[in-house]
Amino acid sequence: MVEEIVVNPVTRIEGHAKITIHLNEDGSVREARFHVTDFRGFEKFCEGRPFYEMPSITSRICGICPVSHLLASAKACDDLVAVETPRTAVLLRRLMHMGQIIQSHALSFFYLSSPDFLLGMDSDPSRRNILGLAEKHPEIAKQGVWLRKFGQSIIESLAGKRIHSSDWIVPGGVKTPLSKEKAEAILSAIPKAVETALNAVTLFSKTLESLGDNVGDFGDFPSYYMGLVTRDGGLEHYDGRIRIMSSDGKIVADQLDPSKYFEYIGEAVEDWSYMKFPYYKPAGYPGGAYRVGPLARLNVSSRCGTRIADGLLKEFKKLGGNGVVQNTFMYHYARLIEIVYCVEKAEEILRDPEIFDMNIQAKASLNRREGTGVIEAPRGTLIHHYRVDEQGRISWVNLIIATVNNNLAFNRAVAQVAKKYVNGRTLSEGMLNRVEAVVRALDPCLSCATHAIGEMPLKILLYDSENNLVDEVGRG
């Protein structure tokens, strides 16, 4: 059962996950489940802590995208102190967010997923990783490493360090302004970043052609899509309002107040997993399954708002009927388009005349008893919701984390892959890798530990119709 470290930090669940596949009497697949079997309890142990500690505590949920939690948490704290964050502070936070998305997406695509389709799903598992990639396609590996470094360097320029820069973002703003030298340094690397990201887009288009039909079985199913959008329906990562789109491209809800998420998102609990199952309330459970993340964001957005990314978005929307791309494999494509967008956006922010302004923090103490912060993390919509007592100590916390939003989608994708590749009573390594690959496409922050490179310690258990274990395959 096992999967050390894998699904964990985004979901507040460390380490252990398993997939079970249940068979019918004739040996065909009845259903498959993605279980998360460990519990981290952030929502509980934050109780009693001063609210202003929340950004640094919750950013420890994840070492890959601490910035996402920092931002969501800081926004929830902004809400608690009820002040208007100075515009420059918002710009700087946005800039950091762009750096964060670039590095996280680059990690997901180049380090973790690309070995599958550049080296082959059935290639030798011991070489099917970033090192194998570096050997066979050194240029691609180098580009991936460089792009990730570029994203991290933006974070470092702002906060002084790349990971867990948790004291730079504070309720009401940020701590230190951006220096002109550092801004220049980032700007000078922008052209190379655009070029590198576009190379990856080209590479992926070619991959799509070569994979042909294989892509079709890769978690291609209808679902709702959720993401933040700007007032006019454009792509948005830091602020904005919630838009929900159905599988046929209809906008079923728009400009919803993110802080009222509980009015339209329900959270179901299953006794076989510690990860909750959020769903779109009006459609019920489990029919209201929705997906978040890069694919969902591009589906719900009518435009990106930057030149090159807008062109790519148009091409992207052609891949699906009614402009809605349903295939989980296309998460990769969406991720690359977002990298292009983030690089362009970073440049736009850096050229803003107010970026060096010194007014970067609105100071205030507690003014409200409840606060919510919602952002689009690299993996999807991230919600932090706190209540505090009269002293400002946290009395209640609810975190809906990007990966959790995709929980129902994980199960559907895993079931689809299982139905295609499992038949009878034995499992194969190729099967295991295809399941891994579909989980990876949804990018559940698998990457946190370096030993998860290319190969997560995962076990798959196969049960017959009487619930007897008939086979298991695993590694790690």
Next chain:
Amino acid sequence: MSKPIELTIDGRKVVAEEGETILKAAKKNGIYVPTLCYLEGVSSFGGCRLCMVEIKGSPRLFASCITPVAEGMEVLTDSERLRRYRKWAVELLLAERPHVCSVCVANGSCELQQLATELGVDHLRVDREWTDYEVDLTHERFAYDPNRCILCTRCIRVCDEVEGVHTLDLMLRGKNSKVVFDLDENWGFSQSCTSCGKCSAACPVGALYVKGKPLSEVKKKDLVSFIMERRSGK
């Protein structure tokens, strides 16, 4: 003028004044001795055991902050044995309450953290206590988190001896001791507190701090000794 006293510290001949402590003599001569509960300007009580030294001719160790110098004394401030004891002292302090540096205001400017690094404390050999004291945020400017308190009593001594108020004191005994305001009131409701902030300036860790600012910004370690120096007219 008091009588000069000659002693050796780490093999170096030094001269000290009568009644002076070994720690002071060492400091005057630029010899480093780790300290934690000691605070320049207020009384010492030798509680933390970090400043322990060896004195030739005695099998026991002495807290240098409260041991006066004596003629011909041979003091050793650093040895394998001393490092072992000091390391244990820091480990036990860390184990007594849940010290989580990564989310603490004092991270990066904490004296306990600094000592742990210095002494090579990379893990604890005893089980940690996960105390669950209520954080006190009732004061408008300051916060008090007993879960981070190491009971060094620097705050109590500063409040009593420098500010002259004695708002703070210790309640209960042993590891259950707790620094309290007045008769265990919430800080914001304390009748005697003058909100001077000396206690938070004296706190070596992140237990008493100015709200909304990391310790690295507000740390005024030398505030107390500065005040005392001015008062003595030097």
